[in-house]
Amino acid sequence: MRQETKCIQAGYTPANGDPRMIPIIQSTTFKYDTSEDMGRLFDLEAEGYFYTRLQNPTNDMVAAKIAALEGGTAAMLTSSGQAASFFAVFNLAGAGDHVISSASIYGGTYNLFNVTMRRMGIDFTFVDPDCSDEELEAAFRPNTKAVFGETIANPALTVFDIERFAAAAHAHGVPLIVDNTFATPINCRPIEWGADIVTHSTTKYMDGHDTAVGGCIVDGGKFDWMAHADKFPGLTTPDESYHGIVYAEKFGMGGAYITKATAQLMRDLGSIQAPMNAFFLNLGLESLAVRMQRHCENAQKVAEFLQANDKVAWVTYPGLPGDRYHERAKKYMPNGTCGVISFGVKGGRAAAEEFMKHLQVAIIATHVADAHTCVLHPANSTHRQMSDEELIAAGVGPDLIRLSVGIENCDDIIEDLAQALAFV
């Protein structure tokens, strides 16, 4: 199946007389005939469901669709993108371990790594995604357990060199984790470029309609845990909480990572996506391919309009030929990148505020990447506590406006921007 068909058909094949849509299995628990049947599930000896804190059939069908779209072997849904990022790393690294991350990542992920996971005893080194080979090499330590990056960073719109970071990670015997939220598997499939694990905030384009917060983790199934057994004892030595199962032996390269994350992390920490939310997510996935195409078409036109407008100081969009990441974007995302643009209006912070006040089609919202065009002024919201000097140092200047171009008629979006720019 091609991507457009997988969006509709993957993950669930109804049998004779079954519902056509993935059904919502709104049940916390599941019935068995004997205690022995139940026991085999608890020992991971049989496949099946017993309690929705760990696994639910609706979630698994939707996760299987995302795994098919990404070209992975196994996947799980989480309650949010934050939970996906946390589980993806925590499934490999614990106290005393170290992780390398691109410095150009979503702010929420940066806080999770740099504050909360440090408090759990995991150390992080943040590297410039365009650093020299020497700098990248120097970041690795004997206790490094993973490398992390974002295909298109939110909101900096840096394009991550997946192949380069995958090669460096593999040379040190560790997997590359890529957050593919902004590109989606419609525009980029990181596993094909060497990534081992892919994460998503499904809250964004995948859901696409402002309906449900959620996340997903996909395993590419290509990382050989046993070949680096000393680095990943959680996967390669017996788990006493499951009668001594060795995940990498019992479930192989294709299944070990997600089985461990389900059996240990979901069991102990919860954070599963509600089946109802998984149903909404599936509705979004069905139209993901057509929506992404339209988001990219609209964003390209809007970026070109902004670039040509004399009230606009600068525009960052990887689809623009002059953009710093244009060539890399063409390599990894030949069909388009995403619908998010950042730009500044002449006159700085005050001009940005004036401009946004007059928008009518584009709404002001702390959100990106869905059907509705929306704008955010980070200096007045997500980055409000920072001084102008700190904002510039963080690459989020006081004039920066993040514009998430939706799938409305593009002429309406451009006319709205034009009338609001006239007030600046």
Ligand SMILES: *Cc1c(COP(=O)(O)O)cnc(C)c1O
């Ligand atoms: C929003 C976002 C997240 C966090 O996802 P939530 O669903 O809000 O928890 C992670 N990564 C990226 C790139 C995001 O845009």
